[in-house]
Amino acid sequence: MLEIKNLSVTVNDENGRADILKDINLTVEDRKFIVITGPNGGGKTTLARAIMGLAPVTGGSILWNGTELADKTVTERAKLGVSYGFQQPPRFKGMKVADLLSIAAGRKLNHDETCSYLTKVGLCARDYLDRDVDASLSGGEVKRIEIATILARKCPLMIFDEPEAGIDLWSFARLTETFSEIHAKKEATILIISHQERIIRLADEIILVADGHVKDRGPAEKIYPQILADTVSGCNRLEVNGTC
Amino acid sequence: MLNDVQKHILEVVAAMKNGETDGAVNIRIDGKKAHRVNSEHIRIESKTDKDGIDIHIAPFTKHESVHIPVVLTESGFHDKVYNDFYIGEGAEVNIVAGCGIHNCGCDDSQHDGVHTFYVGKNAKVTYSETHYGEGEGGGKRILNPETILYLEEGASVTLDTTQIKGVDDTKRYTKAVLGKDAEIVITEKLLTHDNQYAESEMDVFLNGEGSKTRVISRSVAQDNSVQVFYPRVEGNAPCFGHVSCDAIIMGEAKVKAIPAISCNHVDAGLIHEAAIGKIAGDQLLKLMTLGLTAEEAEEKILEGFLR
Ligand SMILES: Nc1ncnc2c1ncn2[C@@H]1O[C@H](COP(=O)(O)OP(=O)(O)OP(=O)(O)O)[C@@H](O)[C@H]1O
């Protein structure tokens, strides 16, 4: 079980202090499929990064199966079974796709195993095994390889940050199948940050994060119509002459 | 008979198990010829006017290789050799050179190898050179290689140089002169540490119409080491050239890249890219999220970078 209590993240940069997450409280039961959604800049990525140890937590606690993560390093959290697929994955000069997947798996994967992970994200393994994970890969390719690393890790907690971003329709269909499959087999707790209706509809529950807070949570049937209603009536995107 | 130190160095610099390999071979140890084998179309002869060898590769030779490693184990030994390769028309050969210094003493050991290649029409050559130093002594291990290549029409050369460890001081010079439709790909990999110094200077002359080059330099400078690169490409005909220098710096190391591309013909297209910086933080973090420690992550990133 993942229990987040009174979590806050504050950053200090040249623009001064900013409270990015404010008093987040959240519990996720084991093997649930949860989608976190909300407006751009609302704090979704920061929440995921805080769980992984990549964001500066300034208060509160993150309990994973009863173990406090807040004072653990990234590596320790990874070893405790937390995994996170980056919204913008880094690229590595000279590192082969197959090598990265082996690092993720924690052992040397054989050819068939590597291929199966690539197939699950809609990549034709033959074309990618020997490619470097560098700037020569397209955005969608890097993103899918990133997702494959999380599949290869097989952690009990999988967090994906906008897995749909930049991914074509065919691969997206394959990807949603993969998520459903992991969920059906009860292999892991899945947290997906997403703006995609198709993924939202798969989830057991939706968590709406906006303005650094958990605004709402509930089943898709309840939350999704609310989000749509907000978009129509609200004015959070249209700006005229600098005022809303 | 080779001893274990010599066998180890031969394995590192020339991938020779027990000092043995197929094809033509010339092993030089502490300034003396230790072993020589000719192959069907490849003849190796000692020079008579100075130290070194002439390697004659007959036209249209295929599937034969040449290994010419050099080993220095005597502390304080200074070695200078001239190796000339005459590669006949249409030949396809793989040439492996390399120099390893094992210096346990307190005097400097030095090897200066001058390799000159006359690459005939349409010949295809891959040439790899590995430099390596070891030994506990306080004496420096110094390597100053010079590689000069003349490519005739349609010739193509793949030149790979690697200096991975233990060489205290190196000044490398590479020069390539390309004729019509000739092509050369130069890949240089370098890792320096402690107080080492490495300098690499390079001149590529694209003189023939349709000639092409790619120069790729990947280097890692650790601790207090210093590296300086001077890659220069000159386009004197309709030609194409691409130079990329990528370096990772760590600790107190310093890297300087001073590239020069000169186009002397309106249809010469030359490109240059250079990037020097520390390992990107998000690369380290990504590998740590996969369960590696910071040190393991660093190692993996460098390993890939220099592969
Ligand atoms: N290191 C930082 N320094 C300053 N501001 C930051 C930092 N990290 C995040 N922010 C700000 O915090 C807010 C939340 O960012 P976050 O990336 O978590 O949003 P998000 O919900 O994932 O958005 P999106 O849907 O666009 O991915 C944004 O306004 C962002 O600009």
Ligand SMILES: [Mg+2]
């Ligand atoms: Mg985000």
